Every structure is written in structure tokens, then in C-alpha cells.
Amino acid sequence: MSHRIAVIPGDGIGKEVMPEGLRALEAAAARFGIDLSLEHFGFASCDYYVEHGKMLPDDWFVQLKDADAIFYGAVGWPETVPDHVSLWGSLLQFRRRFDQYVNLRPCKLLPGIKSPLADRRPGDIDFYVVRENTEGEYSSVGGKMFEGTDREVVIQETVMTRTGVDRVLKYAYELARSRPRKKLTSATKSNGIAITMPWWDERVAAMSESYPEVSVDKFHIDILTANFVMHPDWFDVVVASNLFGDILSDLGPACTGTIGVAPSANINPEGTFPSLFEPVHGSAPDIYGKGIANPIGQIWSAAMMLEHLGHPEAGQAIVDAFEAVLAEGDKAVLTPDVGGHGTTETLGCAIAERI
Amino acid sequence: MSHRIAVIPGDGIGKEVMPEGLRALEAAAARFGIDLSLEHFGFASCDYYVEHGKMLPDDWFVQLKDADAIFYGAVGWPETVPDHVSLWGSLLQFRRRFDQYVNLRPCKLLPGIKSPLADRRPGDIDFYVVRENTEGEYSSVGGKMFEGTDREVVIQETVMTRTGVDRVLKYAYELARSRPRKKLTSATKSNGIAITMPWWDERVAAMSESYPEVSVDKFHIDILTANFVMHPDWFDVVVASNLFGDILSDLGPACTGTIGVAPSANINPEGTFPSLFEPVHGSAPDIYGKGIANPIGQIWSAAMMLEHLGHPEAGQAIVDAFEAVLAEGDKAVLTPDVGGHGTTETLGCAIAERI
Ligand SMILES: CC(C)[C@H](C(=O)O)[C@@H](O)C(=O)O
Ligand SMILES: CC(C)[C@H](C(=O)O)[C@@H](O)C(=O)O
Numbered sequence: 001m002s003h004r005i006a007v008i009p010g011d012g013i014g015k016e017v018m019p020e021g022l023r024a025l026e027a028a029a030a031r032f033g034i035d036l037s038l039e040h041f042g043f044a045s046c047d048y049y050v051e052h053g054k055m056l057p058d059d060w061f062v063q064l065k066d067a068d069a070i071f072y073g074a075v076g077w078p079e080t081v082p083d084h085v086s087l088w089g090s091l092l093q094f095r096r097r098f099d100q101y102v103n104l105r106p107c108k109l110l111p112g113i114k115s116p117l118a119d120r121r122p123g124d125i126d127f128y129v130v131r132e133n134t135e136g137e138y139s140s141v142g143g144k145m146f147e148g149t150d151r152e153v154v155i156q157e158t159v160m161t162r163t164g165v166d167r168v169l170k171y172a173y174e175l176a177r178s179r180p181r182k183k184l185t186s187a188t189k190s191n192g193i194a195i196t197m198p199w200w201d202e203r204v205a206a207m208s209e210s211y212p213e214v215s216v217d218k219f220h221i222d223i224l225t226a227n228f229v230m231h232p233d234w235f236d237v238v239v240a241s242n243l244f245g246d247i248l249s250d251l252g253p254a255c256t257g258t259i260g261v262a263p264s265a266n267i268n269p270e271g272t273f274p275s276l277f278e279p280v281h282g283s284a285p286d287i288y289g290k291g292i293a294n295p296i297g298q299i300w301s302a303a304m305m306l307e308h309l310g311h312p313e314a315g316q317a318i319v320d321a322f323e324a325v326l327a328e329g330d331k332a333v334l335t336p337d338v339g340g341h342g343t344t345e346t347l348g349c350a351i352a353e354r355i
Numbered sequence: 356m357s358h359r360i361a362v363i364p365g366d367g368i369g370k371e372v373m374p375e376g377l378r379a380l381e382a383a384a385a386r387f388g389i390d391l392s393l394e395h396f397g398f399a400s401c402d403y404y405v406e407h408g409k410m411l412p413d414d415w416f417v418q419l420k421d422a423d424a425i426f427y428g429a430v431g432w433p434e435t436v437p438d439h440v441s442l443w444g445s446l447l448q449f450r451r452r453f454d455q456y457v458n459l460r461p462c463k464l465l466p467g468i469k470s471p472l473a474d475r476r477p478g479d480i481d482f483y484v485v486r487e488n489t490e491g492e493y494s495s496v497g498g499k500m501f502e503g504t505d506r507e508v509v510i511q512e513t514v515m516t517r518t519g520v521d522r523v524l525k526y527a528y529e530l531a532r533s534r535p536r537k538k539l540t541s542a543t544k545s546n547g548i549a550i551t552m553p554w555w556d557e558r559v560a561a562m563s564e565s566y567p568e569v570s571v572d573k574f575h576i577d578i579l580t581a582n583f584v585m586h587p588d589w590f591d592v593v594v595a596s597n598l599f600g601d602i603l604s605d606l607g608p609a610c611t612g613t614i615g616v617a618p619s620a621n622i623n624p625e626g627t628f629p630s631l632f633e634p635v636h637g638s639a640p641d642i643y644g645k646g647i648a649n650p651i652g653q654i655w656s657a658a659m660m661l662e663h664l665g666h667p668e669a670g671q672a673i674v675d676a677f678e679a680v681l682a683e684g685d686k687a688v689l690t691p692d693v694g695g696h697g698t699t700e701t702l703g704c705a706i707a708e709r710i
Contacts, residue, residue, distance in 0.1 A: 083545070083546040084545055084546050084547075084549055084553060087546045087547070088549060092547070115473070116472055116473060116584050116585050117471055117472060117473060117584075118470070118471060118472060118473040118474075119473075137547075137548060138547050138549075139549075140549045140550065142512070142513075142550040142551070143550065144550075144554070149517075150517055150518060151516075151517070151518075152516065152517035153514065153515070153516050153517075154514075154515045154516075154550060154551050155512050155513065155514050155515075155550070155551075156512070156513045156548060156549075156550040156551040156552075157497070157510050157511070157512050157513075158497075158510065158511045158512075158513065159508065159509075159510055160508070160509045160510075161506075161507065161508050161509070162504070162505055162506070162507035162508075163505060163506075189598070189601075190438070190439055191438040191439050191442045192439075192442070192447070192492075192493050192597075192598070192601065193492060193493065193511060193598070194439055194443060194493075194494075194495045194511075195495065195497040195498065195499075195509060195510070195511040196497070196509050196510075196511040197511075199499070199509050221598075221601075222601045222602050222604075222605035222606075223605055225580055225602055225605060225606040225609070226605045226606055226608070226609030226614055227609075229471050229472075229584060229606065229609045229610055230471050230609055230614070242547075243544070243547070243548070243576075246547065246576075246577045247576055247577050247580055247602065249577075250577035250578055250580060250581045251577070251580040251581055251584065251606075253581070254580070254581030254584045254585055255584055259581055259585070
């Protein structure tokens with residue numbers, strides 16, 4: 001059985017790290033005898049927008065819907081297309097139309113990567129953020145009144161549904177149950193956001209009845225961000241709404257020093273539609289073209305993709321490989337962001353060889 | 356001229372740190388010849404709720420409105436009153452009805468306080484978060500449909516007004532202009548929150564035309580929280596909506612290790628209504644009754660209050676005093692959270708003496 005992978009490099013350093021992501025992917029596929037069929041797409045990029053006046057062709061849904069997974073680089077090139085246009089026209093479309101309602105992001109202290117936190121070592125921090133990825137605060141419902149006058153009022157609605165919240169909570173509880181510590185933390189703000197958030201708390205409590213083995217706690221988002229910095233070792237699985245998850249899944253990797261290398265899985269757990277795997281970092285216009293972008297975010301995303309496709313041992317082999325290369329610390333191989341003077345390619349090749 | 360101060364200890368450790376806040380306040384008043392008249396109130400506490408079935412008496416507004424400032428301890432005692440009831444029934448009422456539209460919170464690395472960040476020293480981190488404090492994401496507009504069924508939909512509206520946003524931006528620009536670096540950072544999320552946040556960005560840009568001396572940048576809230584951890588030295592004044600400001604003003608002090616001692620000023624800049632000064636920390640039920648709560652948050656709030664009342668030299672004397680006591684590091688004086696074995700009172704007395 002062959003897995004059909006849609007490959008979309010996107011913009012900026014997305015185009016530079018993608019070849020290394022594919023190199024690792026193909027190395028793991030070869031080693032574990034996995035049959036992949038890759039299809040390359042140029043859309044969902046600002047280059048495409050400049051040529052066609054839109055981020056996606058009209059039939060993008062049909063073109064992509066039968067893929068087993070989408071392997072994405074990065075999107076955004078504010079010089080030619082404003083971010084809210086490029087993002088809402090691509091990534092956020094995929095997440096919604098392919099119902100990728102779980103965004104899963106690991107926060108893990110890695111060997112050879114300096115954390116900005118004092119006195120933390122690999123092993124101390126190792127948790128997942130499970131983010132709701134289709135609804136909530138990311139809505140386009142709302143509008144303006146008295147526009148352009150002193151009386152101007154601007155309203156934006158957060159929309160949560162029981163279906164939407166319960167299914168992501170279920171995913172988070174399942175994940176927590178599968179891990180040794182079996183611990184779930186819910187991000188809330190029920191003391192201030194007085195309608196949606198107390199209700200979120202109720203759904204968390206209701207779901208916990210089906211998972212007696214999982215211990216649950218909750219923190220308001222303000223103190224939770226503080227605890228990511230002060231007590232990152234407290235966390236095992238953290239579940240959050242779209243916006244809170246967005247924040248926590250940047251902050252978590254920042255605490256482990258891995259924001260430039262963290263991966264992100266946008267998952268449709270039922271497999272009705274393809275899931276999407278991408279690095280957390282963006283297109284990084286400031287370093288594009290220099291060949292120094294760290295490819296580990298893309299490579300780690302390949303590992304999550306293989307795991308999702310039913311090949312956890314292949315995914316693990318990729319993770320082991322880049323952890324080993326990082327731990328070795330060969331400056332000629334590593335990119336500048338992790339203390340080396342190598343290139344995207346030297347690091348990508350070293351990891352692929354190790355696989 | 357005598358300043359009328361309404362004193363409200365509130366709940367939990369609020370009742371323990373307030374006497375030390377007053378001790379410092381009175382010491383500074385004596386030294387600088389400031390005439391204070393203190394009035395004590397037992398309401399806006401959960402004890403009051405338990406007795407009266409509400410957080411505030413009906414005439415609270417009349418009782419407090421002519422005070423020159425409100426000096427608040429902490430509110431919340433979830434064992435008897437759920438947080439959203441106690442908070443919306445007290446603090447959030449004050450902020451709104453007294454139009455305290457600026458919430459100002461310093462983030463400063465202090466001598467003698469350990470930061471969770473590696474390699475940062477006093478002087479490296481010293482910025483303010485200016486938070487919009489009356490509108491935005493903290494609304495009670497919205498509701499539920501198909502309640503209790505699988506089709507349940509829950510909606511909460513974020514409401515921003517031009518008046519509300521422009522006035523807090525103006526305050527932030529003025530503050531930035533008054534500081535040596537003259538740098539303002541705006542917290543946004545215009546790539547995801549597609550209605551209110553692009554408009555927030557427009558208002559920031561419009562206001563910047565009146566402040567050509569102030570350099571402005573903006574970050575999406577996700578990467579901004581990451582930058583608080585990775586590059587806290589980048590910031591001078593950070594302006595944010597109600598929710599984003601809530602998050603950043605807990606995270607900032609967490610990065611400096613000062614979350615237990617940071618102050619918060621809820622300001623009505625026009626002076627039409629009293630402003631309110633409180634520590635950032637809450638009522639801390641877990642340590643209440645032990646006499647070990649650190650009183651510096653309350654004392655630092657007294658300093659901000661004196662500055663607001665037109666006595667910056669008295670405010671500075673308080674700050675100098677607790678910085679000196681912290682730098683001295685006498686374990687018999689300091690509370691356990693900052694490495695000592697003293698009490699709320701030993702630390703409060705040492706600071707008052709120094710003043
Ligand atoms: C207690 C809560 C409602 C409050 C807020 O969110 O404003 C607190 O976190 C604060 O920052 O003062
Ligand atoms: C680019 C942006 C719209 C996106 C988001 O907020 O979801 C990004 O920050 C992410 O986390 O994938």
C-alpha cells in the first residue's frame with residue numbers, strides 16, 4: 001500500500017527546508033520499506049498569489065482531498081501579500097475544510113539545544129499541547145458599526161460548539177491516558193471570559209467522567225503562561241482552545257529553546273480528510289536565501305506524519321537521528337541558530353545519513 | 356490637602372499583606388509630609404458575600420466614588436464563592452464603573468530575586484505592560500443555543516470601541532515617550548483574529564502619527580509570549596488588549612521571578628473616579644494563615660499609588676527601600692518565597708524602617 005503525500009513548500013525558508021524534510025522522509029521510508037508517492041504543488045504560497053491573484057486554485061479541495069497527508073513548509077510573504085490574506089487563504093482553509101480539528105505540538109527539551117530557562121536539562125520538559133484547530137476565537141463572524149467615526153464599535157465573536165469542543169477534549173484525554181503520567185491540564189479563563197470559558201470548564205469536567213485514570217487540573221491562561229516558565233516540568237498534556245493553544249504552543253517551544261525546530265501536526269483523527277504536517281516556524285523572510293534555516297522543524301514534522309500514517313518506528317528513527325546529531329554537536333554540520341556554521345543542507349544530510 | 360484612601364483587604368493573604376502595605380504607606384507619608392486619611396471597608400470580599408449574599412453593598416459606588424484612590428488586597432475564596440462570581444462582583448466592577456481603563460504593570464528584574472531565565476541580571480529587564488482594562492474580550496455579551504444538546508453553540512463577543520482603544524493607546528504612547536528608549540510594542544493577532552485585531556493594528560498605526568519620536572513594533576501574541584522568554588530585554592512599553600494584557604502581565608513578572616511581588620495599577624487617568632492599586636498575586640488560599648505571604652506586591656502597589664497621587668519621590672523611596680532590603684538578603688527578614696525564613700511582618704517592618 002502506497003501513501004500519497006501532497007508536498008507544498010510554500011514561501012521563504014519553507015522552500016529551503018522542504019528538500020531536507022523530504023530527504024529524511026525518504027531515508028526513513030527506504031529503511032522501513034514504506035511506499036510513498038509524493039505529489040508536488042506550487043499553490044498555497046504567496047508566489048502563487050502574485051501570479052494568480054489568489055492563494056489557491058478553485059479546485060484545490062478536489063486536488064488534495066484524496067492525499068493521505070499534506071506535508072507543508074511555511075506560508076507568508078508580507079512584502080507581497082498581507083499575512084491575514086495569505087494565512088486565511090491557505091493554512092486556515094486547510095485546517096477548516098479538512099476538519100483538522102486537533103493541532104498537536106510537542107514541547108521537549110532536546111540535547112544540544114540551549115533553553116532560555118535556567119537549570120533545565122533534557123528529560124525535564126516533555127509535554128504536548130493539544131489545540132482546538134477549527135473554531136473558537138478564530139472566527140470571521142462579527143463586524144463594525146459607526147465605522148470611521150468616534151462612535152466606532154468593532155465586534156468579533158468567539159464561537160464554540162459542543163461537537164467541536166468535545167471531540168478535541170476526547171483526543172486530549174486519550175493522549176493523556178496513553179502516556180505514563182496520565183495527566184491533563186486544561187487552559188481556561190473562566191474568571192474573566194464569562195460565557196465560553198465557564199462552559200469549556202464544564203465540558204472538561206463532563207469528559208473526565210469517562211477517563212477516571214486521567215488526573216485533570218486547570219489554570220487560567222494568564223497564570224498558565226507563567227507556569228510554563230516557572231514549572232514546565234508540571235505538564236504532560238495541555239488542552240486548549242484555538243487561541244490559547246496558539247499561544248501555548250509557541251510559548252512552550254520557546255521555553256525549551258526549540259521554537260525554530262518544533263513541529264506541528266494538524267490532524268483529522270477520523271481520516272476522512274488528509275492531515276497536515278508543518279514546522280511551527282514561519283517563512284522567515286529575514287534569513288531566506290542564505291541557506292542557513294534549520295531544517296529540523298520540517299524533519300520532525302515528517303516524523304509525526306509517519307507516525308500518523310501508521311509507522312511509529314519510522315517516526316521514532318527520525319527523532320532519534322536528529323537528537324543524535326544535535327547531541328554530537330558537530331559545528332560544521334549544525335546551522336548557526338544551534339551554534340554551528342553549517343547549512344540547511346549539511347544538517348539535513350547528516351540527519352538523513354544517520355537514519 | 357489630605358488624600359482619601361479607601362482600604363479594602365479582601366480575601367486570604369490580602370488580609371495579611373494589607374497591614375504591611377499600610378505600614379510602608381504611612382512611613383513614606385510621614386517622611387514626605389503627605390497627609391493621608393484612610394477609610395477601611397470589609398466588602399468586596401468573599402467573607403462579605405457569605406454574610407450578605409453579594410460581594411458589594413448596593414451603595415458601594417457612592418461610598419467609594421469620592422476616594423482619591425482605592426488600595427486593594429486580593430479577592431477570591433473559591434471554597435465559598437466561585438471565582439467568576441467574586442471577581443465579576445468586585446474587582447471587575449470597580450475597573451468598569453470607575454472607568455479604570457489603564458492597567459499598568461511593571462516587569463522588572465529585582466536584586467535578590469531569582470529569575471527562572473538563564474543569564475539575566477537586574478537592569479536587563481525593565482518594562483511596562485499597559486493593558487486595556489474595561490472592554491475587549493472581557494465582555495458578558497453572548498449566549499448559548501441548543502443548550503444541553505449535541506447541537507449546542509456558545510458565543511461570546513469581543514467588543515472594542517474606538518474611544519476605548521484610542522485612549523489606552525494614547526496613554527501607552529505618552530508613557531513610551533517619557534522613557535529613555537521611547538519604544539512601544541503592540542500585541543496583536545491580526546493573522547488569526549480577523550476582525551478586531553486588524554482594526555487594532557490600524558488604530559496603533561493611526562496613533563503613531565501623533566508620536567513621531569516613539570518607535571513602534573508589533574508582534575502576534577503567540578510569538579510575543581515566546582519573545583518575553585527569549586528576548587525580555589527587547590521591551591520598553593508593551594500595549595495590549597484586555598485579554599492579551601492579562602496574559603502578558605502575568606508572564607512578564609513570571610520571567611523576572613516577581614509574580615509574587617508585582618504590583619498593578621488600575622488607572623482612571625482623568626481622575627474622574629478613583630484609581631485602584633493592588634498586588635498582581637491573588638488571595639493564595641494555600642498559604643493563607645501561615646503569615647508567610649510576601650508583602651512586597653502590596654507595598655509596591657502603595658508606591659504606584661503615591662506616584663499617581665502626585666508624590667513620585669515618596670513612591671521612589673518605597674521602591675528603593677524594598678530593593679535595598681532584597682539586595683541585603685537577610686534570611687531572618689525575608690519570606691520563604693525569596694529564600695528567607697522570616698514572616699510577612701518581619702519583611703514589612705524591615706522595609707518600613709528603611710523608608
Ligand atoms: C482575577 C481576574 C479576573 C483578573 C483578570 O483577568 O483581569 C486577574 O487575572 C488580573 O489580571 O487582575
Ligand atoms: C499564522 C497563524 C495564522 C497561525 C495560527 O495562529 O494558527 C500560526 O501562528 C500557527 O500557530 O500555526
